[in-house]
Amino acid sequence: MQASYANGLLEDQQKTILGGVGTDRLSPDEPALEYFARAGVASGANTKSVTTQDRYPNTATILICRDDGSVIEATMYHPFADDPRPIWAVWSYRIGR
Numbered sequence: 890m891q892a893s894y895a896n897g898l899l900e901d902q903q904k905t906i907l908g909g910v911g912t913d914r915l916s917p918d919e920p921a922l923e924y925f926a927r928a929g930v931a932s933g934a935n936t937k938s939v940t941t942q943d944r945y946p947n948t949a950t951i952l953i954c955r956d957d958g959s960v961i962e963a964t965m966y967h968p969f970a971d972d973p974r975p976i977w978a979v980w981s982y983r984i985g986r
Contacts, residue, residue, distance in 0.1 A: 917949035917965040917977040
């Protein structure tokens, strides 16, 4: 998946389904991109690709490759795992080469 999104696009997405959960929150990659875009760490301007490396029922590992050759490895989880439509959130991350 190529990360070619405009700055601010992910933050402004307000798609909803029954229950008011954003549909972009049902997959772990978009919340990771939104988190790092808001933090100013990764954006459409400096991101080459995004990959889901491992995905389990309640956790996932997202790799965000930036133009400078560095990689952000984000561990995602369900903060409200008992919710019928759980969302994804960043648990931890590291930046390396």
